[in-house]
Amino acid sequence: MEKILNYINGELVAPESGEYLDNYDPSRGTVYSQIPDSDANDIDMAVSAAKEAFPLWSKTPREERSRLMLKVAELIDENHEMLSRAESKDNGKPLKLARRVDIPRASSNFRFFATAILHESTEAHRMDETAMNYTERTPIGVAGCISPWNLPLYLFTWKIAPALAAGNTVVAKPSEVTPMTAFLLSKLCIEAGLPKGVLNIVHGLGPKVGQAISEHPDIPIISFTGGTATGKRIAATAAPMFKKLSLELGGKNPNIIFADCDFDKALSTSVQSSFANQGQICLCGSRIFIERSIYDKFRDAFAEKVQKLKVGDPLAESSHLGAVVSKPHMEKVLDYIDLAKKEGGVVLTGGQQIVTAGELSKGYYLAPTVIEGLDYNCRTNQEEIFGPLVTLTPFDTEEEVLTMANSTPYGLSATLWTNDLNRTQRMSTSIKAGVVWVNCWLVRDLRTPFGGVKQSGVGREGGWDALQFFTEKKNVCIKL
């Protein structure tokens, strides 16, 4: 059985403990590889390597940093099919989704930041005849990067690429639930000739390895993507150490549909924004609010489309949904379906585990589920579920739907369907979220800011903001 290894100081090494954890293929419910059960000792080794590599890497000319990162992007593209299959096997997502989204975005993350650093500028401020000020931006040191299981390589590279491009060295921890593509990336980094110690990847459990990153005195900056509860724990550890933090956390995103929308576009995109990646994208629109005059028409058409979605083998071209990422996560979503029923919800379609015969019989499959009739304030509509479950709620006025949309502890993204320009401006200004999509969903330009408000996190990642996050700003004031 394949053993995943840590990538420390340019080499693939076993964990100090010699201990390993089982890694599951969620589509078949079977153990298919082993991951290092690393601990603080492995993080200490990784930090030493990263510290040693920092002086040279931070002074490596941008063109050279860019060249190496573009080589990694090129190798990701060359290994697109192998990485897509690994991603699908580790996460349970349809292979076609990994091919179309996850892996191309991983290489574009490296490509974007490898070229962004070649065009960076800074600022100067002249004080008449008194002084000239200029802003100097420098890399910070060893950056800690911790990522989740839902878009494994996509979000892992989203942190690593800007950190490296800015001239930091990195100690990174992928989710223990989906470690494989991070392991494959380390092999590609070796092949690309990334200098040793520049990037270090340590596998293992969050409370052990992730916590060791949060509390390590020689990691002054941490970029985290994951659940809000975990974000709180990281902040509690890192804040008293005055570490620089970027926390991309949970979401419970409203999808608001007005009667004047392009009905067919709103309908088809809403199926996507509800169930892509089995609903395991923090940007999914899990609460759908529909203007009352079109509620019945939308509800019936939506439920009919969802009912036709095929849940099955992630490797099958015909599958729209694959397996959810783990047995505990499947049980968590099933618990929420039970809760929704107790809170008065009516299941329009789905609501159950899907058990198929043959080799998929032990896989973690859930039917895409649509529920109506819940109060906007109930737990099902307030808590992040992060699975193939959405709720439908009618509304009459903009004020009413804004109250409901803004009622949760989260504020990550929102989707708005209307052709009324003034309403678009009113609503997008009043919605509490870091991203508002109008008549579209998940359209991303890496130059734009990305991140949530409230308990969806702090900091902005993606694009120029990420490069700013991974550098220190200094003002130099020169007497004229």
Ligand code: TXE
């Ligand atoms: O998160 P977890 P998961 C959120 C999504 C959902 C969650 C799912 O909303 O809530 O992420 O991902 C490590 N100290 N987003 O379950 O458990 C853990 O090992 C340090 C939002 O993986 O928080 C893993 O590597 N690290 C996001 C990582 O944290 C710890 C997009 C995430 O694990 C730790 C994607 C600890 N004490 C998912 N405990 C967005 N907003 O963009 C665990 N970890």
